[in-house]
Amino acid sequence: MNDIDRTDFDFDLIVIGAGYGGFDAAKHASLHGLRTGLVESNEMGGTCVNRGCVPSKALLAAAGRIRNLSDSNHLKKFGIQSGPVKFERQAIANHASQLVTTVRSNMIKTLEQAGTKILKGTGRIQDLQLVGIREKNGVDRLYSARNIIIATGSRPFIPSGIKVDGTTVFTSDEAVRLDWLPPWIAIIGSGYIGLEFADIYTALGCEVTMIEALDQLMPTFDSDIAKIAARKLIHGRDIDTRTGLLATRVVPGMPARIELTSRINHTLVEELEVDAVLVATGRVPVSQNLNLEKVGVQTDRGFIPVNDKMQVISKGKEIPSLWAVGDVTGKMMLAHVAAAQGIVAVDNILGIKRYIDYCSIPAATFTHPEISSVGLSESEAKKISVEESFDLGTVYSYFKANSKALAELETDGVVKLIFRKDTGEILGAHIYGLHAADLVQEIANAIANRQSVKVLVNQVHTHPTLTEVIELAYKEAMQVVEKVGIANGTPTT
Numbered sequence: 001m002n003d004i005d006r007t008d009f010d011f012d013l014i015v016i017g018a019g020y021g022g023f024d025a026a027k028h029a030s031l032h033g034l035r036t037g038l039v040e041s042n043e044m045g046g047t048c049v050n051r052g053c054v055p056s057k058a059l060l061a062a063a064g065r066i067r068n069l070s071d072s073n074h075l076k077k078f079g080i081q082s083g084p085v086k087f088e089r090q091a092i093a094n095h096a097s098q099l100v101t102t103v104r105s106n107m108i109k110t111l112e113q114a115g116t117k118i119l120k121g122t123g124r125i126q127d128l129q130l131v132g133i134r135e136k137n138g139v140d141r142l143y144s145a146r147n148i149i150i151a152t153g154s155r156p157f158i159p160s161g162i163k164v165d166g167t168t169v170f171t172s173d174e175a176v177r178l179d180w181l182p183p184w185i186a187i188i189g190s191g192y193i194g195l196e197f198a199d200i201y202t203a204l205g206c207e208v209t210m211i212e213a214l215d216q217l218m219p220t221f222d223s224d225i226a227k228i229a230a231r232k233l234i235h236g237r238d239i240d241t242r243t244g245l246l247a248t249r250v251v252p253g254m255p256a257r258i259e260l261t262s263r264i265n266h267t268l269v270e271e272l273e274v275d276a277v278l279v280a281t282g283r284v285p286v287s288q289n290l291n292l293e294k295v296g297v298q299t300d301r302g303f304i305p306v307n308d309k310m311q312v313i314s315k316g317k318e319i320p321s322l323w324a325v326g327d328v329t330g331k332m333m334l335a336h337v338a339a340a341q342g343i344v345a346v347d348n349i350l351g352i353k354r355y356i357d358y359c360s361i362p363a364a365t366f367t368h369p370e371i372s373s374v375g376l377s378e379s380e381a382k383k384i385s386v387e388e389s390f391d392l393g394t395v396y397s398y399f400k401a402n403s404k405a406l407a408e409l410e411t412d413g414v415v416k417l418i419f420r421k422d423t424g425e426i427l428g429a430h431i432y433g434l435h436a437a438d439l440v441q442e443i444a445n446a447i448a449n450r451q452s453v454k455v456l457v458n459q460v461h462t463h464p465t466l467t468e469v470i471e472l473a474y475k476e477a478m479q480v481v482e483k484v485g486i487a488n489g490t491p492t493t
């Protein structure tokens with residue numbers, strides 16, 4: 001640990017924002033002996049706990065059960081007969097809100113036990129190593145800190161022309177409360193939030209129209225996986241789709257009105273009248289009122305530039321005492337990324353040189369079935385293969401012959417593995433299918449260790465499990481690597 005003169009500063013570290021990024025940073029710092037203050041202007045836990053991962057996954061858990069129990073054809077194949085499924089919307093909403101309360105209070109207890117000082121109010125960078133905090137009662141305080149971590153997160157992006165009233169036109173902030181079930185809801189955006197809420201709403205009997213600005217649905221996903229997943233997750237459900245159209249005007253009301261405009265020639269194509277609209281068009285960073293200009297930091301569309309140690313960059317140079325983590329850095333807007341970045345920042349503050357490795361961090365969409373990914377997309381990998389002159393391999397392994405998937409009658413799924421043909425190193429993986437979110441972890445670990453299929457192919461997987469689909473993908477990839485080895489006169493075995 002660096003020598004810290006504890007007399008000079010009010011805190012060794014002040015973290016601004018108590019989402020997952022701020023929470024993990026503050027906990028880690030406190031547990032390692034740093035006198036840590038954590039500033040929060042709203043509810044502790046940030047987006048993930050209060051209006052993101054936690055409530056949405058509770059809703060998805062209920063939605064998944066309703067979907068299973070309502071699928072009489074599927075149940076019949078097991079020899080099970082089911083009656084009509086009944087559910088209470090308010091009880092499902094309560095499950096989500098109770099989970100939020102539990103997770104949030106556990107978080108606060110953890111911080112208290114670690115010795116973090118929670119400072120309620122709106123934080124700003126008063127100067128280098130100086131934080132200003134405006135409390136709700138108007139009192140303004142200044143605290144000095146040897147290091148400052150900014151972890152102020154993100155909020156929903158609402159395109160101009162779209163008016164949100166929180167009732168008939170809303171974002172995920174309100175959707176997680178499940179205040180009502182609109183008979184017909186338009187979802188703008190077919191990204192993570194659009195897909196997860198389409199899963200929830202269709203399971204609960206709502207009709208969905210999904211609007212996507214780009215020509216392909218699910219444009220942020222691997223295109224092969226998107227095509228396969230969309231068959232079930234979108235086209236297999238009560239979802240009507242519009243692609244290549246921008247929602248340029250949305251007016252709340254009963255009905256809510258939407259104007260759809262061609263993305264190419266900007267002409268009005270269609271007007272829709274629906275019961276509700278969920279705006280799921282991405283998220284923007286919360287950095288506007290941090291007074292970053294004072295320390296010469298220029299944001300990129302609001303995102304704070306950082307290096308892989310999480311140090312803030314100003315005019316091409318690192319500011320030694322200023323760090324930023326989480327959604328506000330715009331790297332991968334995920335809770336576990338924010339948390340990992342927080343720990344990397346604190347380790348570097350403690351004098352342990354560490355870098356974040358985005359390539360090995362997985363991501364998952366918790367639809368039924370799930371979608372997950374880690375590492376490079378095929379197009380990113382292709383670009384690198386050209387730059388570095390190596391051949392790229394891609395193999396697919398399917399759930400349809402897997403014993404566990406067959407036993408579960410859940411054979412719709414695929415693993416796509418991207419690797420170097422010469423060394424066998426895994427560069428990326430994209431999975432669609434039952435428990436894809438859990439399955440991706442072993443590939444993420446392999447990428448973190450820069451492992452080759454030459455090693456991975458010998459790892460024994462439990463039978464019968466879905467992980468055998470990954471084992472099969474390794475075997476398929478190994479055959480390709482062996483062929484290349486033989487052709488080059490460098491056989492691998």
Ligand SMILES: Cc1cc2nc3c(=O)[nH]c(=O)nc-3n(C[C@H](O)[C@H](O)[C@H](O)COP(=O)(O)OP(=O)(O)OC[C@H]3O[C@@H](n4cnc5c(N)ncnc54)[C@H](O)[C@@H]3O)c2cc1C
Nearest residue numbers: 017019020021041046047048052123153326327333334335
């Ligand atoms: C519907 C939804 C579902 C999601 N599901 C998942 C999922 O399943 N898995 C996953 O990994 N990710 C998920 N995410 C993304 C995840 O929620 C975010 O990546 C994560 O919350 C980012 O954490 P953060 O700490 O960077 O910021 P945030 O969680 O946004 O927290 C920032 C905090 O800073 C506070 N703050 C801002 N400015 C100030 C200031 N000036 N002073 C004091 N406090 C301030 C805010 O009030 C907030 O509490 C989901 C997001 C949404 C919207």
Ligand SMILES: NC(=O)c1ccc[n+]([C@@H]2O[C@H](COP(=O)([O-])OP(=O)(O)OC[C@H]3O[C@@H](n4cnc5c(N)ncnc54)[C@H](O)[C@@H]3O)[C@@H](O)[C@H]2O)c1
Nearest residue numbers: 189190191192193194212213246247280281282333364365
């Ligand atoms: N399971 C998870 O990990 C999870 C779940 C939810 C959210 N998140 C995080 O939250 C972030 C935001 O999610 P999101 O789904 O809002 O964003 P997204 O970027 O994943 O998808 C937004 C989609 O909206 C489309 N779009 C944008 N403007 C449009 C318009 N005017 N008309 C029609 N379509 C338009 C875009 O083309 C894009 O496909 C994600 O990037 C992710 O990091 C993660």
